[in-house]
Every structure is written in structure tokens, then in C-alpha cells.
Amino acid sequence: MRIAVVFPELLGTYGDGGNALALSWRARARGLPVTVEEVSLDSPFPDADLYLLGGGEDGPQRLATDRLAAASFRERVANGAGVVAVCAGFQIIGTQFSVEGDESYPGLGLIPAVTVRGTPRAVGDIALRVGSKFLVGFENHGGRTSLGEGLEPLGQVVKGVGNDGRVDGARAPRVWATYAHGPVLAQNPWWCDEILAEMYGHSLEPLASVADRLYDARVAALVS
Amino acid sequence: MGLAVNPHLLEDLTRHRQVLLVSGTNGKTTTAAMLRQAWGPDVAGNHTGANMPQGHVAALVESESPRVVLEVDEAYLGEAVARTSPRGIVLLNLSRDQLDRAAEVRLLAERWRHDLAGRRGVTANANDPLVVFAAETSFDVQWVQVPTPWTKDAFACAHCTRPLHFVDDGDWWCECGFRRPQHCRARIDDDGMWVGDELVDLSLRLPGQMNRSNALMALCALQGVGVEAHEGARRLEELTSVEGRYRVYDWRGRRIRLVLAKNPAGFGEALRSVSHEESVWISINARLADGRDPSWLYDIDVTSLSGRSVMCSGDRCLDLATRLTYAGVGADVVEDPSHLSHGEGDVCVVANYTAFREWRHRLETS
Numbered sequence: 001m002r003i004a005v006v007f008p009e010l011l012g013t014y015g016d017g018g019n020a021l022a023l024s025w026r027a028r029a030r031g032l033p034v035t036v037e038e039v040s041l042d043s044p045f046p047d048a049d050l051y052l053l054g055g056g057e058d059g060p061q062r063l064a065t066d067r068l069a070a071a072s073f074r075e076r077v078a079n080g081a082g083v084v085a086v087c088a089g090f091q092i093i094g095t096q097f098s099v100e101g102d103e104s105y106p107g108l109g110l111i112p113a114v115t116v117r118g119t120p121r122a123v124g125d126i127a128l129r130v131g132s133k134f135l136v137g138f139e140n141h142g143g144r145t146s147l148g149e150g151l152e153p154l155g156q157v158v159k160g161v162g163n164d165g166r167v168d169g170a171r172a173p174r175v176w177a178t179y180a181h182g183p184v185l186a187q188n189p190w191w192c193d194e195i196l197a198e199m200y201g202h203s204l205e206p207l208a209s210v211a212d213r214l215y216d217a218r219v220a221a222l223v224s
Numbered sequence: 225m226g227l228a229v230n231p232h233l234l235e236d237l238t239r240h241r242q243v244l245l246v247s248g249t250n251g252k253t254t255t256a257a258m259l260r261q262a263w264g265p266d267v268a269g270n271h272t273g274a275n276m277p278q279g280h281v282a283a284l285v286e287s288e289s290p291r292v293v294l295e296v297d298e299a300y301l302g303e304a305v306a307r308t309s310p311r312g313i314v315l316l317n318l319s320r321d322q323l324d325r326a327a328e329v330r331l332l333a334e335r336w337r338h339d340l341a342g343r344r345g346v347t348a349n350a351n352d353p354l355v356v357f358a359a360e361t362s363f364d365v366q367w368v369q370v371p372t373p374w375t376k377d378a379f380a381c382a383h384c385t386r387p388l389h390f391v392d393d394g395d396w397w398c399e400c401g402f403r404r405p406q407h408c409r410a411r412i413d414d415d416g417m418w419v420g421d422e423l424v425d426l427s428l429r430l431p432g433q434m435n436r437s438n439a440l441m442a443l444c445a446l447q448g449v450g451v452e453a454h455e456g457a458r459r460l461e462e463l464t465s466v467e468g469r470y471r472v473y474d475w476r477g478r479r480i481r482l483v484l485a486k487n488p489a490g491f492g493e494a495l496r497s498v499s500h501e502e503s504v505w506i507s508i509n510a511r512l513a514d515g516r517d518p519s520w521l522y523d524i525d526v527t528s529l530s531g532r533s534v535m536c537s538g539d540r541c542l543d544l545a546t547r548l549t550y551a552g553v554g555a556d557v558v559e560d561p562s563h564l565s566h567g568e569g570d571v572c573v574v575a576n577y578t579a580f581r582e583w584r585h586r587l588e589t590s
Contacts, residue, residue, distance in 0.1 A: 009379035009387070013320065013328070015522030021550045041379075041387040057328045063385040124516065138517040182519030186546055210549050210557065214542040 004048035010064040016054025018183025045071035050082040053089025058099035082174040087181040112148025126160030127222040136218040137180025234307035237284035247296040248316025256295040257466040258442040262456035269293040302339030318354040321487040322515030347445040351394040357382035369411035370437035374489035419453040426457040473587040476565040488523035507538040507579035521547040
């Protein structure tokens with residue numbers, strides 16, 4: 001599997017590189033082939049199986065959107081590539097988002113999601129119920145996102161704000177999106193493995209690591 | 225509480241005094257200590273790092289010295305500049321730090337730019353594009369070229385959002401015309417430290433490249449209040465420790481070097497200073513003063529630790545251990561650091577804000 005970290009210089013404000021690290025470490029530990037490539041603004045846009053989009057500040061978020069719109073990104077996703085989109089990355093793959101005041105900006109339209117400015121800024125721990133499990137992390141964003149008809153959220157918010165105080169993120173075929181920013185896959189090893197299983201097309205052997213202890217500790221701290 | 229009583233307290237307390245301010249993400253406390261040391265005897269200041277208006281008032285009430293150095297939290301620079309009529313303002317660097325409670329770093333740069341417009345007496349880091357963006361609205365800026373390894377927050381031009389071009393020697397530019405200032409007052413290069421055409425001889429006792437940069441910024445700013453660079457340099461050589469930072473402790477027979485690092489840029493600097501002979505212990509908390517979000521651990525460059533094993537402690541030791549494990553660095557989780565004293569050999573302890581305070585207390589009392 002080829003993983004591409006998209007524009008880390010623009011979309012890497014919150015330790016977003018941790019997600020590529022978690023995916024590749026957990027794949028390699030099971031002997032699965034994986035490569036990670038960082039896509040810089042100067043390099044040609046690569047053909048990859050899974051694209052990672054992270055968080056970014058307003059100006060960089062706009063620049064990243066422009067560059068992705070001009071690159072072959074949408075075409076590759078239409079042809080089956082996967083996308084993990086976090087925070088600003090989540091806003092970018094929607095149909096529309098607002099930065100710098102209330103001026104709205106067209107997104108890439110991979111999913112029918114519209115983000116407007118919301119106050120107060122959502123800053124703090126976040127926990128979701130995703131099926132029978134919890135997903136834990138930290139959010140820091142000023143967006144309120146509504147999902148278009150037919151688009152499922154990733155999970156139900158049990159702590160924090162997420163899209164609107166009730167649900168967070170979005171889930172579509174081969175698209176995983178959340179406001180739980182930065183190294184969310186590092187902290188939630190089960191979710192990381194779920195993405196890997198779908199990308200490789202088969203289930204994975206269990207893999208014990210210190211990340212399990214971290215996950216248990218964070219769930220205990222956030223979900224009472 | 226003083227400010228709630230009288231909003232002009234800072235103005236009253238700084239009237240007829242010469243004030244120097246220093247702000248930036250990393251190096252504030254150290255550079256403020258350098259400014260005080262190099263300025264001469266009897267300089268007032270907020271030694272303990274209480275760098276918001278309350279701390280400024282407390283420091284100014286405590287001493288009547290006519291010379292004052294204040295370190296200023298980045299978010300309060302505008303207020304401090306407006307109320308203290310500073311003779312000099314030192315701007316060190318801007319990078320991501322505690323994003324959960326502070327503004328995003330670009331917004332901070334924009335606020336500085338607005339608050340510093342038309343001011344005089346600014347000494348600023350020319351190698352940091354966000355600092356240049358913030359300071360270029362001031363008059364007669366003294367630009368200083370100092371090594372600035374962390375540029376990850378300045379990739380998109382602050383004027384036009386095009387990608388900036390960086391060159392190895394610290395130079396940078398954008399297609400829109402935004403570029404590193406061409407006329408610099410001082411610089412560090414392979415030959416040493418230059419102020420104007422003069423090579424400044426300085427045997428600094430604080431370690432690291434970053435402290436050489438801080439020292440040059442301080443010496444440059446002090447020229448504005450009549451201190452010659454060579455004269456300041458002589459006094460600076462007497463500085464050995466700042467609020468427990470850079471101190472070496474003898475702890476139950478082990479030599480422990482305690483280093484404060486609060487954000488990715490600071491951590492990179494700290495890890496570069498670790499020698500092969502030292503064991504590495506890292507301690508991470510995520511309390512209010514540290515920032516509640518430890519995501520930044522993934523922004524630290526830990527490649528220099530590969531092949532080593534790190535003792536992980538602090539409230540968020542599991543976040544740290546996971547981060548290191550995923551990077552291929554050995555990580556041992558230590559619930560109670562007191563037990564570490566039983567081993568042998570020299571140690572470098574790197575800790576973030578509240579964890580540093582705990583370590584300092586542990587090393588000084590047990």
C-alpha cells in the first residue's frame with residue numbers, strides 16, 4: 001500500500017504526521033508492504049492508495065485546497081483511492097467551507113458536507129462512540145459542519161463538539177473523516193487497524209503495543 | 225489584581241524608566257536573563273517567567289531600578305508595547321506552541337504586525353519569516369540573522385500564501401517579493417558572531433546554538449541603550465544558569481542535566497544537545513500551563529534518538545511512549561521517576577513546563 005501524506009507543510013499543524021507513522025508501523029509489524037511518501041507543494045502529485053489530509057491554519061488550508069483542486073487528487077479518489085481527512089482536511093473534502101471570517105470557499109466536493117464558522121471555537125478533548133467502540137482525541141477548530149443527505153457521520157459525540165455537538169466526522173466508502181485532530185490513528189489502534197484491513201482487503205492479526213495502554217488510559221479519562 | 229484596579233498602572237510604573245521587552249515562542253526567559261546580565265548591575269525584571277501583565281506589574285513594584293527588562297507572552301506584546309513605551313523590543317521567533325490555548329501562530333504574527341506598526345527600537349530575527357512579517361511595519365528595525373532550524377510554520381508566505389523558498393544558509397524568499405531583509409545589523413556565520421563589521425568574542429557558558437542566537441539578539445538590542453557589544457559580551461560570560469535551566473545536578477550520585485523544552489522547535493534543540501554518553505529521560509505533562517493537547521509530540525524530530533532507549537515519565541508518559549515506539553525508538557514507561565536514581569551514568573532529562581518544575585523540585589530536594 002502506498003500512503004501519501006498530502007502537503008505536510010500546509011496540513012500538518014497538529015502532529016498530523018503521526019497518522020502515517022501509525023499506519024505504516026502497524027502494517028510493517030504484520031509484514032504487510034507499505035510505503036509512505038510526503039507530497040510537497042513542489043513535487044508532482046503521486047499515485048497512492050491512501051491519502052492523508054491533516055489540519056492547517058486558514059491561509060494554508062486555502063492554498064492546499066487550490067493545489068488539490070488543480071492536481072489529479074479527485075480523479076484518483078474516484079478511481080478507488082482512500083482518504084483519511086482530519087480537521088481542516090475534513091473541511092477541505094466537503095463541498096464548502098469558511099475561513100477568515102465568514103467568506104465561504106468551495107471545497108473539493110468528495111463528500112456532501114458544508115462547514116460554516118461557529119463560536120465558540122471547539123477546543124478540548126473529544127470522544128465518540130463508533131459502533132461498539134470509542135474513538136478518543138483532541139479537537140481544535142472553529143467549524144460547524146453539516147452533512148448532506150445520505151452521508152453518515154463517523155460517530156456520536158460523547159465528549160466535545162465534533163461537527164455540531166451531536167455527531168463527528170463523516171464515513172463514506174474509503175473515506176474516513178473526523179475533527180479528532182493530529183495523531184488520532186496513533187491513539188486509537190483499533191481504528192487504525194480497521195482502516196488498514198479495509199485497504200488491504202483482509203482482516204489483520206491482533207497486535208499488542210503500548211498504544212493499547214494509551215488508548216485504555218484515554219478512554220478511562222474521557223468516558224466515564 | 226492590580227490591573228483591574230487601575231488600567232494605567234503599567235504606564236505609571238514604567239514612566240521615567242528604560243524598558244526593554246523580549247517576546248517570541250522560544251528563549252524568552254533566557255534572553256531576558258541575558259539582557260539583564262549584559263546591561264549591568266541592578267536591572268529589574270520578571271525573573272520567574274510570569275510574563276503576562278500581572279507579572280509585569282509585580283516585577284515593577286518589587287524594584288525601583290531605572291532599568292527594566294520584561295519578557296512578554298506573545299499574546300500580550302501589543303499591550304506591553306502600548307503601556308511601557310519600551311526603548312527596545314526583541315522579537316526572537318514564532319512557531320507552534322500550545323495551540324489549544326494560544327492563537328494560531330499566523331494570527332499572532334498579524335497581531336504583532338498591527339501592534340508594532342510605526343514603532344522604533346525593534347530588534348528582530350531576519351531568518352524567521354513570520355517574525356519579519358510581524359516586524360516589517362516598524363521603523364529602523366535592527367535585523368539579526370541567526371540560525372532558525374524550525375521553519376515548518378512559515379511555509380506559506382504570510383503575504384500571499386505562495387510557498388516560500390528556503391536556502392540552507394537561512395535565506396528565504398517568495399515570488400511575491402517578500403524576502404529576508406537585505407540589510408542586517410548582526411549575524412552568526414561560520415566565523416562567529418558579528419555586530420556590524422565587528423567580530424564579537426563571546427565564550428557563552430549556556431549551551432547550544434539557540435543560546436548563541438539569543439545572546440546576539442540581546443547584545444544587538446542593548447546597543448540601543450548604550451551598551452557596547454564587547455562590554456555586554458564580557459558580562460554575559462558570567463551567566464551560568466537561568467531559573468534552573470541548563471543546570472547540572474548531582475542527584476544521588478548521578479550527574480543529571482535538566483533541560484526545559486515546551487514545543488517542537490524547543491524539543492528539537494534539546495535533543496540535538498544530547499550526547500552519546502548520556503541516558504535520555506523525557507517527562508511530559510499536559511496540564512493547563514503545558515497545553516492540554518500533546519499532539520505536538522508527533523512534530524518533534526526524534527530521529528537522533530533511534531537505536532536508543534528512552535525513559536518516559538510524566539502524566540502523559542503513554543502518549544510519549546507510543547510516539548517513540550511508532551518512530552522505532554525504544555521506550556520504557558516509568559510510573560515513579562524516583563526509582564531512576566538507582567542506575568548509573570550521566571543523564572539528560574528533557575521535560576515540558578510543569579514536568580520541568582517537578583523535576584527541578586525533585587532534584588533540589590531529594
